[in-house]
Amino acid sequence: MRELTVRRLGRVPYADVLAQQERLLAERAQGSVGDTLLLLEHDPVITLGRAGKLEHVLATPQHLAAAGIEVFETGRGGDVTYHGPGQLVAYPIVDLKPDRCDVRRYVRDLEEVMLRTASDYDLNAQRRTGLNGAWIKERKLGSVGVRISRWVTMHGIALNVNTHLEDFSHIVPCGITACQMTSLARETGHAVPLEEVMAHFVHHFADVFDAHAVAETKGAL
Numbered sequence: 635m636r637e638l639t640v641r642r643l644g645r646v647p648y649a650d651v652l653a654q655q656e657r658l659l660a661e662r663a664q665g666s667v668g669d670t671l672l673l674l675e676h677d678p679v680i681t682l683g684r685a686g687k688l689e690h691v692l693a694t695p696q697h698l699a700a701a702g703i704e705v706f707e708t709g710r711g712g713d714v715t716y717h718g719p720g721q722l723v724a725y726p727i728v729d730l731k732p733d734r735c736d737v738r739r740y741v742r743d744l745e746e747v748m749l750r751t752a753s754d755y756d757l758n759a760q761r762r763t764g765l766n767g768a769w770i771k772e773r774k775l776g777s778v779g780v781r782i783s784r785w786v787t788m789h790g791i792a793l794n795v796n797t798h799l800e801d802f803s804h805i806v807p808c809g810i811t812a813c814q815m816t817s818l819a820r821e822t823g824h825a826v827p828l829e830e831v832m833a834h835f836v837h838h839f840a841d842v843f844d845a846h847a848v849a850e851t852k853g854a855l
Contacts, residue, residue, distance in 0.1 A: 636845040643674040676717035683712035690806040710789035712779035713809030720796035773816035
């Protein structure tokens with residue numbers, strides 16, 4: 635069974651956590667740290683993955699600046715997405731060696747954790763053929779975008795809990811035309827405590843990845 639350190643970072647800027655992920659990835663590859671799961675919220679930000687197209691950012695730089703939304707190009711897979719308050723972001727820094735060296739399996743495992751978390755709120759989230767993420771019918775509840783280097787992972791998932799969904803109007807989410815975003819709050823009809831969702835997520839992550847959460851800390855790294 636894997637040992638997993640879970641760290642809840644609170645609400646943090648994207649650039650800060652990206653730098654922390656890069657450092658942890660290098661340390662994990664060297665074996666100087668163990669598997670780590672970062673849980674957090676981001677300040678409002680739009681990120682473009684390796685397949686991201688600038689035309690999928692619909693708002694002008696001036697409009698985004700006025701709205702307090704940053705834009706970053708990043709090395710994860712996928713197209714464009716939005717992160718903001720009320721959204722659970724999870725970044726596993728996990729060594730998939732020796733027995734989980736399968737990118738498709740890893741993505742499906744991350745999706746499975748989101749599906750099980752949604753099920754805890756009596757929501758029937760599912761996969762959609764040809765599309766990554768967690769979906770409730772045609773509505774996208776959670777996104778996946780990962781980077782794997784020497785079988786060590788970074789980036790991860792974004793699960794909409796109480797997210798301000800109108801902010802997705804600034805982009806073509808995941809590059810999917812007419813993609814309708816949703817959240818646990820919208821689907822259940824009420825706000826859902828983010829800390830509670832994190833607890834469910836950690837439980838299911840440990841189960842899916844056959845891991846034991848050996849420590850849990852709060853605050854910045």
